[in-house]
Amino acid sequence: MEAFFLYGFLQRAFLAGIFVAIACALLGIFLILRRDAMIGHGLAHVTFAGVALGLFLNVMPLVVALFVAVAASLVIMKLKVKAGLHGDTAIAIFSSVGFALGILLVTLSQSFNVDLFSYLFGEILAIEAAEVLFSIVLAFVVVLLIVANYHKFMYMTFDRESAKASGVKVERLDSLLTVLTAVTVVLGMKVVGILLVSALMVIPAAAGLQVASSFKQAIIYSICISVISVVFGLVFAFLLDLPASGSIVILSFLAFGILFVFGRARR
Amino acid sequence: MDSVAAEREILIAIQNVTYSYGYGDVLKDISFPINQEDFLAIIGPNGSGKTTLLKIILGLLKPRLGKVKIMGKTVEEFADWKKIGYIPQQATHIDSLFPVSVKEVVAMGIPSSRWFLRRTREEEGRISRSLQQVGMEKYNNRRIGNLSAGQQQRVFIARALANHPKILMLDEPTTGVDAQTQGHFFEMLHRLNREEGITIVLITHEVGIINKHVAQVACLNQTLVYHGSHDEFCRSDEFKRMLADGHHLVSHHH
Numbered sequence: 001m002e003a004f005f006l007y008g009f010l011q012r013a014f015l016a017g018i019f020v021a022i023a024c025a026l027l028g029i030f031l032i033l034r035r036d037a038m039i040g041h042g043l044a045h046v047t048f049a050g051v052a053l054g055l056f057l058n059v060m061p062l063v064v065a066l067f068v069a070v071a072a073s074l075v076i077m078k079l080k081v082k083a084g085l086h087g088d089t090a091i092a093i094f095s096s097v098g099f100a101l102g103i104l105l106v107t108l109s110q111s112f113n114v115d116l117f118s119y120l121f122g123e124i125l126a127i128e129a130a131e132v133l134f135s136i137v138l139a140f141v142v143v144l145l146i147v148a149n150y151h152k153f154m155y156m157t158f159d160r161e162s163a164k165a166s167g168v169k170v171e172r173l174d175s176l177l178t179v180l181t182a183v184t185v186v187l188g189m190k191v192v193g194i195l196l197v198s199a200l201m202v203i204p205a206a207a208g209l210q211v212a213s214s215f216k217q218a219i220i221y222s223i224c225i226s227v228i229s230v231v232f233g234l235v236f237a238f239l240l241d242l243p244a245s246g247s248i249v250i251l252s253f254l255a256f257g258i259l260f261v262f263g264r265a266r267r
Numbered sequence: 268m269d270s271v272a273a274e275r276e277i278l279i280a281i282q283n284v285t286y287s288y289g290y291g292d293v294l295k296d297i298s299f300p301i302n303q304e305d306f307l308a309i310i311g312p313n314g315s316g317k318t319t320l321l322k323i324i325l326g327l328l329k330p331r332l333g334k335v336k337i338m339g340k341t342v343e344e345f346a347d348w349k350k351i352g353y354i355p356q357q358a359t360h361i362d363s364l365f366p367v368s369v370k371e372v373v374a375m376g377i378p379s380s381r382w383f384l385r386r387t388r389e390e391e392g393r394i395s396r397s398l399q400q401v402g403m404e405k406y407n408n409r410r411i412g413n414l415s416a417g418q419q420q421r422v423f424i425a426r427a428l429a430n431h432p433k434i435l436m437l438d439e440p441t442t443g444v445d446a447q448t449q450g451h452f453f454e455m456l457h458r459l460n461r462e463e464g465i466t467i468v469l470i471t472h473e474v475g476i477i478n479k480h481v482a483q484v485a486c487l488n489q490t491l492v493y494h495g496s497h498d499e500f501c502r503s504d505e506f507k508r509m510l511a512d513g514h515h516l517v518s519h520h521h
Contacts, residue, residue: 033362033365151374151375151377151378152378154367154371154375155375155376158362158365158367158372158375159355159361161327161353161355162353162354162355162423162426163375164327165325165326165327165348165351165353166348166349166351166353166376166430167346167348167349209366212366213366213368213408213409213410214366214367214368214370214371214408214410215366215367215368215371216371217366218366
């Protein structure tokens with residue numbers, strides 16, 4: 001506890017981690033129920049290409065990654081709707097091509113170094129003050145936009161056709177949700193890294209869904225599990241000198257396991 | 268009956284609608300009006316274009332030829348979609364594991380005027396009143412997936428009612444519902460029609476569910492085979508032919 005007040009890097013990590021955890025958990029519920037759980041995974045790989053491009057051009061990798069991820073998310077969505085690619089095909093293609101591009105760019109810019117690894121595996125304990133601000137502001141915007149469209153998002157996720165018939169602009173909201181997902185992936189990258197960011201979006205939400213009997217409950221449980229995982233993951237990482245990303249994801253998985261068993265038993 | 272119908276306002280005018288999915292016409296030159304306070308059943312065999320017509324009226328599909336006018340406006344101009352309550356076919360479109368309570372389902376139809384999950388007292392009132400209207404007020408906090416098909420149907424009607432609709436459009440509302448529940452269900456629709464003045468349009472492939480509550484019938488089979496009062500329909504050759512065919516009377520055998 002003393003350490004928390006002593007070390008600025010711990011405060012920064014907690015602050016950024018909690019905000020990003022909330023955004024991930026909230027979005028995760030919609031993604032899972034839309035049967036779009038893999039989009040986070042695919043976009044994370046595309047984000048790698050963005051980071052690599054940033055390292056290659058020597059401009060802020062986080063910002064470049066943000067633009068690349070948002071652009072890719074919209075293309076994936078259009079491909080899914082317009083080009084008639086089956087189910088996850090667009091995601092599968094983008095995810096591998098994104099990673100391939102990333103590897104090429106990283107090699108060309110000769111930046112196979114610690115910096116790159118911090119993007120791949122997350123390095124929240126080393127997060128800078130500017131990045132904390134960046135993460136908090138964006139996470140806040142993501143949460144705000146979801147909250148503002150809460151009923152519409154719920155309506156179209158549950159019953160798309162009726163939502164459309166009652167005048168909800170589902171295509172526009174699809175794009176919004178996709179862009180928010182891309183932004184959140186980039187944010188989550190700072191916390192748990194590219195390779196584990198989809199876990200932060202999917203596992204707490206999946207855990208919450210095991211026991212929720214209303215949408216409100218699903219969202220509250222999901223946010224709680226996500227925040228608890230991040231907080232205790234960071235504590236363990238600091239005390240036991242473990243990687244934060246791995247600790248966070250394993251903790252959220254434990255929560256999922258417990259609620260899964262509990263949910264089955266109750267049903 | 269028809270003289271009364273002539274005095275009532277035309278809510279929806281279907282004008283020469285033709286639709287094709289790319290292989291021949293599914294609907295050919297369909298024209299008929301839906302008047303205020305009609306209790307209309309659109310019937311026809313599977314694949315006769317009933318659902319397609321419903322989706323055209325709702326603006327979910329665009330007709331190849333012809334147009335639909337709702338309260339005097341074309342589908343493109345019409346904006347007040349909350350006044351048209353659409354209840355899709357249940358069995359096919361609900362994820363039974365979806366974590367949403369009965370109250371939340373009804374609430375999702377009401378655009379939020381306040382912040383996040385908060386509702387005004389007026390909105391809360393609309394939600395509980397519409398649940399009462401369909402006799403589901405005791406199920407407020409139940410998860411929708413735990414209800415029977417018939418109960419789910421009522422909740423979806425409540426969702427539409429919360430917006431004070433002028434018309435309810437139901438796609439095969441009695442699929443998977445037993446005869447007794449069906450009877451209660453029609454009585455409820457009848458009450459909404461008589462007491463609240465809500466126009467009812469339902470589509471079905473079962474001639475058998477056309478009962479005393481249904482006032483008008485439109486019979487589709489690519490073209491409009493019949494449109495008029497229920498009583499006349501029962502005396503028509505078309506009805507006798509359908510009865511003789513038999514296969515529309517019982518539920519769904521492909």
